[in-house]
Amino acid sequence: MGVKKVSFLSFFLVWARRQNWQVPLVHVKACHWLENAGDVAVLRCFRGFGKSSILAIYNAWRFYQNPQYRILHQSETDGTAYKTSRDTQYILRHHPLTKDLIPLQGSVGQWWVKEASDSRNASLYAKGILSNVTSARADECQNDDVEVPNNTQTPEAREKMRERLDEQTHILVPRGRKLFIGTPHTFDSLYDRLANKGADCLTIRMFEQEYRIGTATKKRYALPFKPEYVFYGIGRGAKVLQINKDYQLQGNTLIFNTPPKVLIDCYAGMAWPERFTLDELEKRRRETETVNKWDSQYQLHAKPITDTRLEPSRLRVYKDYPVLRKANDTVTLWLNNTQIVGAIAYWDCALGKVKADASALSLVLTDAQGKLYWQLATAMLGDLVEFDQASNVVGGQVKQVKDWVVKYHIPCVVVETNGAGGFVPPILRKALSGTGCAVREQHVSTNKQKRILDALEPPLLSGFLWAHESVFNSPAIEQMQNFNPELTYQKDDYLDSIAGAILQTPVRIAIRVELTKPANNQWRLPNANIEVQSVY
Template sequence: MSTDKDKVSFLAFFLLWAKRQGWQVPLIHVKACDWLEHRGDLAVLRCFRGFGKSTILAVYNAWRFYDDPTYRIIHQSETDRTAYKTSRDTQNVLKNHPLTKDLFDYGGIEQWWVKGANDSRNASLFSVGILSNVTGSRANECQNDDVEVPNNTTTQEARDKLRERLDEQTHILLPEIGKKLFIGTPHTHDSIYDRTEAKGADCLTIRMFEQEYRIDNATKTHYKLPFKVEYVFYGIGEYARVLIKDKDYLITDDNTLIFHSPPNVLIDCYAGAAWPERFTIAELQKRRKETETINKWDSQYQLHSKPVTETRLDPSKLQRYDAFPEVRLANKEISCWLGETQIVGAIAYWDCSLGKIGSDASALNLVLTDADGNLFWQFAESMTGELAEFGTNNKIIGGQVQQVRDLVVKYNIPCVVVETKGSGGFVPPILRKALQGTGCAIRECHVSTNKQKRILDALEPPLLSGFIWAHKNVLDGPAIEQMRNFNPEYTNQEDDYIDSLAGAILQTPVRICKKIGNSENNQDNNTWRPNNTSYEVKTDY
């Protein structure tokens, strides 16, 4: 590295660029800049999503070439395209920073040289994806910018392949002076960041919140906290929200958190926000709602490499009920009630199986919804036998489709969604024939996403947020054991009931608008879903 005393530090270089760009620089960026300049040869920078780490890294690269034009960097990300973004950003800094505007020499996006570079074979900056071939290259520094992502960590095979590529960097770096930098957020329980830290790496970890305390299931009204709470989060996913002090909860002088009544959901308490000017309460609530699972929140914002097996679908978080849906006629309008709760929507989801040895159960689930978005898991039934049994005149007299029809009529189901992968592809036409005269619609659904991820994304947010109820018959059935034993790492496990339940939840809501049964018995006014009809009303003031 150059010993020229006139060269400025990276922090000064960054602040000059920030002033030119009109940025307000938070203290966490100052901390990151100082650490990047003085870190050890093996280093890990973990910082939360939205931190701006790749932007800072591009300015750092420009400073490296300013400080020493012979410096060579191999920059790798999860794909070539992402790596090229940092390459372009670094070029932009070089061409426009007041200290480096004449430093860029020649080259494209993948590799290019600065003036003063003395290696025509190895570029000043070589940017490629982590799975690309870099054998034969030489560098002063290897950068791994968000190389760990869901696509390369979901299986042990993918994780092993990623580590094999990372090991190649050891043979690329110059002896004794070579540097390795890992920068990003963890995406798996077996994170490369933890493994690198265990090797003695110099680590800087900047979380969204410095202090954290979790109540997995808040069944009490009073909780003594180890710090003075500033943010209280309720649940996760679409049901999540940031609670309001003095309205939703109270805090005493001795740091006791008090609720008016037990929330009976997951509660997260935080303090010491890293960047409150940018991540306001409204922004945090939006991000919390759009985060599908609590492990994803923990990894992307609190930077915990959570074991995926900790994400359990705990049946004890289901709220029990014993009512059956009842269709009522009053004032010439039909409505549906579950006890004293009016139901405004429902969905039945059928993951069909032909009952072959070793195949999944042919699972049909019914999920009801109320106006507040609560989910009521009414039944999880297994259809058995042949798909259809035919009598005279090709009339359906039995089989799985007849069992579905019986449940459709019994529960006034307005729509059955049929999963069409595998054997389900030819089920809809036969089911339509079986349901003739009921008024029940059939919708086809082709599923191609990862099943374990789909189950977690659908079930965990309402489960942890207290929005899912289960009928007593469901709680006594085989679906509950599948929830209890579910492990997202396993691809071969008994999960047919909860897979069907996930499909029903992901398809919700479907608004119910018909009286189900035999068409000849239907009345003209058969709508029991609350409608949006307009009325003219005379007033006399």
């Protein structure tokens, strides 16, 4: 009768005692979960948790349980994967329960334990996520921090990584397991996608409870829990506030002496207080450049770690469509109860091919106060133009533009004449004949990234940019989330289009009123009805 094997938690605690580690409860929780997790498992834990060290001990335990077990271990690069490989070898050589598994054969990239029976596929095969592992076979595929800034910066990079991860499905033997361990580095996180598909997930955040005030402009804030940690700001100048010095507590109500007027984060339920002291937390908070990076690395929210310049959540959503109203021989355009005084459509032409740049059309409406309403973000598809035998425009992208012009009563379409748009304006004018819509040509030579930021960032941060609910179902929102002004090549065709529309929209100022009597200092318009006749 064989000797009964111990659990992973027992195996881990034996090693921890040998290493003189103080084991926190969150490590006990992670060990129990790793042993019992499902076939597709996701462990999300905060930076500094020690997840790679735990994973190396877990690997040694797997070989202790079954010397024929085969693991494909992948990380962001070969070098990072080799670290866990070396660590696993070290544990096998020195753990009291694994002395029968040595000597090890092979190199750091792939090696076999003593009783391994597959001479072709190593006990542990360590490779970077972008390396070729097509010929491998494994009982378990591990992904240790495969999601990093370098491979999540663009949608193309994320798609490439996912293609490599899909290959693991075919590498695994029947009833094989997939394990993902890491922290999110993008809003479109691999870990969230796996969770949405039903993966077995364990998420261990630095703080169990959290509440963000944002820019604190008041003295009192009622919180959903009693805060144990209150952070002031992010990056340089950030600090941990002290109770009864910087603030007071009355139950769950946070009271400042004076409104801080900066970002305030409140937390409770620290996962590992013995290791992460107040001084350590304050140091990490100061050295974290953006709040997105803090949220992703310590609270495990799926956000890009860079500071998102064009944050879609700042868009103010509306559901209305523009409607013409006729009264007193006057035609006006309205969005619900808001009168529209200007409209510009901007067409960034492209050839409309699949997987090429979108031929994006954006429509921006504006009211008398200068608020901008992003009414339309859509792609024109197919050939630029289709003619009948009499040379009439009967189809193509210009016909689609005409349909939008008629639907939304657009008075002017600006065509970007760079590239494919060079010969479009004359054709579009012919297609729009009889609609009353003008066609304006625009050649662009300025830096595109700067132009997009200059157009979108000020109204976005000022709360002057609204977006129709249909815009949120377009690729424009994902392009906003992904936009990185440091990248020259990225998906930004919808952003380029809306930026063009905003930059073509005139800035509206208050009407200047001449004083009829010099002694009269009343600047407001008289309280009377005024009829103004306008010709468009």
